[in-house]
Amino acid sequence: MELWILAAFSAALIACLASGKSLILALLAGFLLFFSYGVKTGHPFSEMARLAVSGVKTAKNVIVTLILVGMLTAAWRVSGTIPYIVYHASQWCDGSAVLLASFLLCALVSALTGTSFGTAATIGVICMTIANSMNIPPMYSGGAIMAGAYFGDRCSPMSTSALLVAAITKTDIFTNCRLMVKTAMVPFVLTCAVYAAMGLLFQDGGAHHDAAGIFRQAFTLSWITLIPAALVIILSARHVDVKLIMIASTAAAAAIAVSTQQLTPLEVLTVCLLGFHPADPALARLASGGGAVSMTDVVAIICISSSYAGMFSGTGFLRGIQGHIAALSRRATPFGAVIATSVATSMVSCNQTLATMLTHQLCQSVEPDPQRLAIHLENTVIVISALVPWSIACSAFLAIIDAPLASVPLACYLYFLPLWNFLTSRPKQHRPQSNRL
Known part of the structure; x- marks a missing residue:
């Protein structure tokens, strides 16, 4: 059922992109799908509402900061x-x-x-x-x-x-x-x-x-x-x-x-x-x-997508997928697992915020050190989202500067960064665990 729900969510995202409709509509459809999944699997309506709100609360500081950023850039x-x-x-x-x-x-x-x-x-x-x-x-x-x-x-x-x-x-x-x-x-x-x-x-x-x-x-x-x-x-x-x-x-x-x-x-x-x-x-x-x-639109996207994090955590929606990611981390290092997860979440979510939150949810178990996980996320999903042609981070950006899609392979830094950190992460697996990167 989880795979069917993800497929339906992906279809909604693709439909919005193909028709030029706001991504918020697809995110709302995703909210209904994930909320219904929770109710279907035995979680009361009130509990699902609480989980959704708890997810939004985790992003309240970011929302305030976003508003301040908007005012700052206008003032500059x-x-x-x-x-x-x-x-x-x-x-x-x-x-x-x-x-x-x-x-x-x-x-x-x-x-x-x-x-x-x-x-x-x-x-x-x-x-x-x-x-x-x-x-x-x-x-x-x-x-x-x-x-x-x-x-x-x-x-x-x-x-x-x-x-x-x-x-x-x-x-x-x-x-x-x-x-x-x-x-x-x-x-x-x-x-x-x-x-x-x-x-x-x-x-x-x-x-x-x-x-x-x-x-x-x-x-x-x-x-x-x-x-x-x-x-x-x-x-x-x-x-x-x-x-x-x-x-x-x-x-x-x-x-x-x-x-x-x-x-x-x-x-x-x-x-x-x-x-x-x-x-x-x-x-x-x-x-x-x-x-x-x-x-306004960015805040709406963050509010809706952050509610997913609360619902996924409370219903165990991603628990089965996490097992596959853990197995991958043992073969390709935790950083390699974060890269693979980032590619998948960026392709499915079509926006940097949701991809980041999903990757964090899925990879917490493979990299339990919060500081190391934070840098892994910054070196993967934050830049990888901009390499997905149908992602807002890519398509909207290219539209602003009136550049062709062929520009993506020439955005060297965006793939040099995860590739270099993947290559340098492999030897570290043989060293004693430490808090240093």
């Missing part, structure tokens, strides 16, 4: 923080280095903002425009942009996926970030080398910096606009609570928007709530977005 746009970074960073791009520069710039912006889609909508769009003006095929630039954007989406203390992993594994976000940087060093360097080599294939066609000019006309690009970004770096280094960091950075950005960009406090508040939507179409194409309202 309207204050000139993101335009300043994009304007100056785009000045030193040339044809031979544009792929490497796209990867590094997107990695920087995503590390500062913690959002892959926000990175795609800002520096990602500009990098794609510059690459197109140099006649670099979109599949190459799209791959570099995607790889860079998911670098920060994985390891930034501002990232909702990193916060989700910390919440469900009950680990410290800053410790996780430090360990994520450690396990990503070799894949990061390899990715840089690959994009540097690819860049030699293309001649400099003379980039046009129209986007930089648009930002120069629309904003006062003062160094003061870097203060909100600097606050994130400084406060993160001092291990200040993430929500307080975002509140402080948003407040600083709002003050700069009033003092430097000459907006009224009411206009800034409206942007923080509803997003930045300038009247100029050219500017809107580059910088529109953000705001608490922009997180």
Whole structure:
């Protein structure tokens, strides 16, 4: 019965994707299927409701953080923080280095903002425009942009996926970030080398910096606009609570928007709530977005999908599958089992959040150390979700930057990371157990 229910859920996901309907409809169908399964197997209606609510409660901090992230990214746009970074960073791009520069710039912006889609909508769009003006095929630039954007989406203390992993594994976000940087060093360097080599294939066609000019006309690009970004770096280094960091950075950005960009406090508040939507179409194409309202669908997805975790745990829905995963971990190491599980959950769930929660549920028994499991999740399911063509993490991202599906194989970092950590995990199985990665 469990397999039939999973098949029905998968069919609902595929139907929504094929018809262009909201994924929320498929998730609601899944909720009804899993809730009915619990009732069918002897769990009272009230117990199933309690289990669903308990699952949602595990993600309450992430939901609050998501709303703050929406306000923060809007404030950074309207204050000139993101335009300043994009304007100056785009000045030193040339044809031979544009792929490497796209990867590094997107990695920087995503590390500062913690959002892959926000990175795609800002520096990602500009990098794609510059690459197109140099006649670099979109599949190459799209791959570099995607790889860079998911670098920060994985390891930034501002990232909702990193916060989700910390919440469900009950680990410290800053410790996780430090360990994520450690396990990503070799894949990061390899990715840089690959994009540097690819860049030699293309001649400099003379980039046009129209986007930089648009930002120069629309904003006062003062160094003061870097203060909100600097606050994130400084406060993160001092291990200040993430929500307080975002509140402080948003407040600083709002003050700069009033003092430097000459907006009224009411206009800034409206942007923080509803997003930045300038009247100029050219500017809107580059910088529109953000705001608490922009997180509505994401919050709905997290609430529904997190309820699954509570129901799966209480009904033992995944118990049979866990036995197969345990057997796989003995042959392919616990990390190998997490990779295999991540591929399956990413293909079935079609979104990063649910895939992460399902992988955590299924792999808790094969890796009982919460800290190690947290890093395993960050090195697998968080990036693997972006490699599944029908996943939101892939399809929506490519749509934002107008890149083809052929970009996915060229997003090198996304598969270098799990492959490298799989290769280095094998010798560790012969060493005495320790808490170090």
